[in-house]
Amino acid sequence: MRTILLPFLNFSESAQGRVVPPSGFTARLTVLTAAAMAFLAVFALALSLATGRLAERWGNELARASTVRISAPEDQVDAQIKATLDVLNTTPGVASARALSRDEEMALLEPWFGPSLPVDTLPLPALIEVIETAEGYDGEGLRLRLAGEAPGAVLDDHSRWRRPLIKAASRLRFLGYVSLILMAGVTAGMITLAANAALAANAQVIRTLRLVGATDSYIARAFERRFTVRGFTGAVIGAFFGTVAVALLPSAQQEGGFLTGLGFSGLQWFWPCVIPLLAAFVAFLATRFAALQTLRRLM
Amino acid sequence: MIEFHNAGYGYGGRELLTEMTLSLAPGSFHFLTGPSGAGKTTFLKLCYRELQATAGRVSILGQDTREMGRDEVAQLRRKIGVVHQDCQFLDHLSLAENVALPLTVADRPRDDQDLVDLLAWVGLTEQIKAKPPELSGGERQRAALARAVIMSPDVILADEPTGNVDWEMSLRLLQLLVELNRMGKTVVIATHDMHLIRQAKSQVQARVLRISNRRIQQSGADL
Structure with a gap:
């Protein structure tokens, strides 16, 4: 030494x-x-x-991802998903948009409720994952369009919970x-x-x-x-x-x-x-x- | 070599030494005498800048001590050999390492044969590996003398070098200091031992500096 x-x-x-x-x-x-x-x-x-x-x-990663949540009567869900996807696919700044399957939703909930959760029996909203382009989209404009085309769709761009987490980190x-x-x-x-x-x-x-x-x-x-x-x-x-x-x-x-x-x-x-x-x-x-x-x- | 110009030293408002004017010539031999507490050690400390004169001027080897920085003082002390009454050594080092300490701190190479010859000169060959606490009073004084001369200084200052040794050892130490003087070194010995001073008479031309009433007086006659 x-x-x-x-x-x-x-x-x-x-x-x-x-x-x-x-x-x-x-x-x-x-x-x-x-x-x-x-x-x-x-x-x-x-x-x-x-x-x-x-x-x-x-x-970096989550800043480019957001979610659209659709809460609608069961018989209108598919129609509203389709309407929402149509709006998203024609919105400048959206790179891709896809509806999550039931299995994917169950995987999201599994850490909290365990693997045996009967997802089908629960009134869960449908979720659509939205990936932005580097330029991003106009959040306020998209919300207005969704309100007109799919009244049950709510855009969540994650900023509400992401910002304090990034700040804490x-x-x-x-x-x-x-x-x-x-x-x-x-x-x-x-x-x-x-x-x-x-x-x-x-x-x-x-x-x-x-x-x-x-x-x-x-x-x-x-x-x-x-x-x-x-x-x-x-x-x-x-x-x-x-x-x-x-x-x-x-x-x-x-x-x-x-x-x-x-x-x-x-x-x-x-x-x-x-x-x-x-x-x-x-x-x-x-x-x-x-x-x-x-x-x-x-x- | 060492010059005092109306120099004095005081501490705590009290004057210990005052109005000292003298010059120690190269190659001279001096005894510094006076009663205990007269200021012999203080005078020697002024000679190697352990203390700074509070009045007048002291010049050592051509340098005014008032203008010297800390590193310059360190350099000066490499040219002045000091033998203390209490012989300060580093107890964790051997005698040889202690004697060679001035070379070590000056980052100068050590010639082991020269060191052995020096220890033989002071009669300490047998104790070369001994630690200072193992040495007798006389051995410590001779070791201190060896350490004082290892850098071949121009001036040797000895403060009561025979204070703790018997008469035989006193004569041996005196003999060593006389030999150094014959080599051209300036020697100053502080002592109150008048027998020692008289003994030196037959060996060397020495002058006596006497401290009395805070002033230094030079003896007119050589011993």
Whole structure:
């Protein structure tokens, strides 16, 4: 682990790293906290990416679909379906329109009522699925035409329920990213405190190093290396277990809805690898800041 | 080499040293004497910029200490060897690593044979792998001296180097400091041991700086 190279630091335990005495408890605490934060960060990342996918899907696919519901006396249903389809097929902006079969309607209701629902005995409205072209149709104009040609037809363009869902998904994604930033902040704060404690505990070491001609940068680097390695090591452990936990979640299914789709997809599985690098960078910056602040207070 | 121009140092509204004007010439040997609490350690700290003069001007190796930044102070200390009374070491490193510490922090390569020769010069070859807590008072003082000279500094400042050792070890340390002076180093030893100063008489041409009543007085006669 200690010989892993990062672009901004050589992690080998050099003579510079050894001038600071090893510390047991603080080191383990730093690694543990970094691991816990990385574990949580994987979940926040999974949440953000999953809600992002969801918002995108609802935004793109469902935005082009709408439904016409026909509630009419049983003897008029077929006539009204035909009239509605005629109106739809002659409406600019409608790519296709088709009536759903009874089996398709039953499939829609099955998640709520189970497979043995006697659809034929229920007074269910007939449904027509409408797919828009990229340009879309004039909703108000279509409603007026349907009111004239098929009085039992009601156009539902999904916007009523789609908009709040997309908004909620976008908010969740935003909150996921905010959580990631907060975790980075907490990690930075924790490492700053740990670095300050280490600097205070090693005041005599620092005095000796300054006495023999060590610059502030040199002393700061000795602490930076140590805390960067600890942050990185902890984050690798946390990110590994977090990724395994996400992988063990049930896979996405139509029935499961959003919860079973919580995870990574395709190349997104590489994102948890970024967390240890970010943790190391945060640890590096936090320690440098703490060390230089403390050293400037010393003569 | 080191010049004080009407320099003084005070802390908390109290003047510890005042109106000091003197010059330590290259290759000179000085004893700094005075009663305990007179300000010998403070004077030495002004000489390697551990403290900053609060009045007048102190110039070290041609640099005015008032104008030095933190990195410049660090660079300056690589040219000045300091032997402290309490010999500050890094207890988790071996004696060899402690002695080589000035080279390490300066990112300069370490010649192991030179290090062995230096430790042999101060008589610590056997303790090369020992940790500082395992060393006796005399061994620590000699190790501090070895560390002070490893960068081949121009000036050696020793603060009560014989304070915690027996007479025999005091003479050994004095001998080492005299040898350094013969190599051309400027040596300043703070001590209140008049026996040691008299003992040096036969070996080196030394001058005495005495701190009295917050002022420094130079002895006119060489010892």
